[in-house]
Amino acid sequence: MKNSAADIRTGIRLSGKWHQGSYPLIRKLGSGAIGSVYLTEMKGAYAALKISDKRTSMTMEVKVLQSLKKVQGHLLGPCLFDTDDYVSPSGKLYTFYVMEYIEGSRLDSYIKVKGMEWLPILLLGLLEDLDQLHRAGWVFGDLKLDNLVVSENPVRLRWVDVGGTTQQGRAIKEYTEFYDRGHWGMGSRKAEPSYDLFALAMTSLEIVNGRRFSKGEAPKVTLNKAIKLAGKLRPTLEKALEGKYTDSAGMKKDLMRLLMKTKSPSQAVTPSRMTKNSRNKTGLGEPIALSIYAIVCYAFYLLQ
Incomplete structure (x- = not known):
C-alpha cells in the first residue's frame, strides 16, 4: 500500500x-x-x-x-x-x-517434509472445494502457492486469500503471471473453472520441479519439459494445462482413477513408516498411491 x-x-x-x-x-x-x-x-x-x-x-x-x-x-x-x-x-x-487465521504450512514446504506422495491426496481435497466454489458462481483467480496452506487436525489444503476471486464470466481481476494461462498463451483470462485448473496444474509443476521457471521463447516447449517430472500425475496435469477439463469434478475423477490404479492393499506402506529410500523420483510410487489408503484419506477429508 x-x-x-x-x-x-x-x-x-x-x-x-x-x-x-x-x-x-x-x-x-x-x-x-x-x-x-x-x-x-x-x-x-x-x-x-x-x-x-x-x-x-x-x-x-x-x-x-x-x-x-x-x-x-x-x-x-x-x-x-x-x-x-x-x-x-x-x-x-x-x-x-x-x-x-489458518495456521499451517505452505504446500511446497509440506510436501518437502512429508513426501511427494501427499500431493495427489491434497489436490483431491482442494478440487472438491474448487468444485463447490465454481458451482456457487465464482472462480478463485489468483490460485498460487502463496495462497495455499496445509492445515493440521485434520490435514487439509485450504486457500487463505480471496483477493483474486471473480464472478464467472468476467475478466480475472488479479493474477500472478507464472500461474496465469494468458501469460503462457494457453487461453484467455475469462473467469471460468478451467482457469483455476490451469493454475492448479502450474502449482503442481512448481512443486515437482522445485521452482518456478520462465516461459522462454517457446512456452509450450517449456511446459512439456517441466511436465516430464510429474510422473503419474502427468496425464492429469496435461489435460488441465490444455483446458480439457470444463469443471473440477472431471479433474478430480481422473485423479481418483490414478490413485486407484496403483499398488494393491497388501503392498500398503503408510506415510509414517515410509523412508526416503522408498520414494521414487516421480514421488507417486510406493506409499500413498494405493487405492484403499487414498480413498480413506479423501473420505476423511470430506467428512470434516
Missing part, C-alpha cells in the same frame, strides 16, 4: 470506527496488490486482519467471504469475523476486515 508505512505497521493497535473493535497488529503475514494482512488477536485467539485504502476492492472481498459462508456444508475460505473502517492519526481512511 502506497504511503501507508507510517499509518499501518506492526506494533500499533487499530480501533474500528463503527464497531469499536480493537486489534493489535502483531506481525505482518503478507502483502498483495490490494492490501496487507497482519496477525492479530480477537477474544483471546489469533485472527488475520487485512487492511487497505482500496475501499471498493475490500468491499468486494468481504462480499466474496460472505458468499462462501453460504455454500452449505463446505468451509471454502477463512471465516469472516468483522469488517470496519479505521481512521489513522494522519486522518487517512482505511478499510479492514478480520477473518480466521
